[in-house]
Amino acid sequence: MRPYRDPLVLGPLFRDEEDTTPTPTVTPRPAAPAAVPRPAPRPGARSLPPVLDSEVSERPARACSGWWAVFLVLLCAAGAAVLVCHQDLRPTLTPTPAEAWPPAALAGCALLALAAVAGLRRGRAGHAWTLTLFGRYRGTVRRTGLLWSSPFPRRTRVDVRLRHWRSEPLCVADAEGTHLRPVVLVVWRVRDTARALLCVEDHAAYLREQVESSVARVFARLPADSFRLPGEGEARTLRDTEALGDELTRVLAAETRAVGIEVFSARPLHIEYAPEVAAAMQRRQVAAIDARHRDAVLTSVLDAVDDTVRRISDRGLVSMDDYERKALVKDLTVAFYTARGTAADAR
Structure with missing residues (x-):
């Protein structure tokens, strides 16, 4: 009588007993390939429109x-x-x-x-x-x-020819909330006829709507004008039409690529303030120009007064104490500033 064996035990029950049960061979399962980590999106980067199915892309027909x-x-x-x-x-x-x-x-x-x-x-x-x-x-x-x-x-x-479209004055706002009326010229063509006809109802209307959306997003990043005084540093504004056009072209091309439209350039022709804020912004611009002019005139007057007082002191024409020197500087500053202001108004 053979001793009892547990069916889950794969070896002999006793060391001196020979096991005649064949040991099943277990083939190791291949390890699953490691998933390639996707690069994390950059902070602030905007995802592009999804690429459509490859079946809806242009291919040559038999002719x-x-x-x-x-x-x-x-x-x-x-x-x-x-x-x-x-x-x-x-x-x-x-x-x-x-x-x-x-x-x-x-x-x-x-x-x-x-x-x-x-x-x-x-x-x-x-x-x-x-x-x-x-x-x-x-x-x-x-x-x-x-x-x-x-x-x-x-x-x-x-x-499929190269075409251009000039927009009407669009209603957008800059980074400071000032209402603007820009006019944009877009140069484009249909690159993929299948997507242009089958993915949207009217690809020309889709392009016009995307122009309005892209202009609103790009113009909201910068102010229209900078009213800073000299010495405060220069700020980027919407008056830099070259950089503004490049950014607008990039954004619009990314939005229209999914429907088979290729955008070559999107350039602002002119940017105007909205009628309700045009007068106030013009007064602000004139005040900024006047402040720059007064700052430049005052700098030149102070340089002239300093040069005059130094020459008088070096040549020893008169002997002055501190009180007399301050009075002379005051009188010369008033005289030079009045003369410069009168000459500027006459021009």
Whole structure:
């Protein structure tokens, strides 16, 4: 009688007993590949629009030269003429096989000629044909000249030339909340005809709305003008049209890339204050200019007074104590400042 063994124990019960039970081989499971960590987004970075499915992207459609279709039409016409001239096409009640094939051949020639003529199109430079069949995208034809494609898909012409659009005065606000009326010029074109037609209802209207949105975001980052005095440092403003245009182009191109629109440039033509704040901002600008002018005049007057007093003291023309020196400086400052102000007003 053999000793009892626990079925979960895989070895002999006693050390001196030989185990005859085969040990099952366990194949180690391959370790799962380590997940590649995604880079953390930069602080303040804005995510771009999601890229659409690859099925909704432009691909070339099948098309050939239209002269082949013209040649086929001429060939069918010649064959039909031969049949009409050399065969009796009058119908009979009980036609024989020899009498039935000429009308069938004539009908086949007519169908071939009709299909060849129906598929003829004229491809123009700067335009493309987008083909859809039962709502499914079949491809885009960008060939020019006389061409032939299948007559069954629906054709939609798309303008792929370089185009520009000038906006109306837009209602935006700068970083200080001042209302502005900028006018923007956008240079763009349709790069992917499939996305431009199938992803949005009207790609031109989509572009206009994205221009308004991008202008509002970019203009809200900086003030329109800086009214700082000399010595306070220069501040970035919306008057730097080169940097402003580059940033606006980058933001607008990222927003329209998902619908197949390529933006080459978006530049502000001119930036004006809104009518309700134009007068107040003009007074503020004039005050800032006047303050800069007075600061410059005062600096030049003080330099002139200092130079005059130093020359009088060095040459020993008069001997002055501190009280007399202060009185002389005061009188010279008033005289020089009055003269400079009168000369500036006369100019």
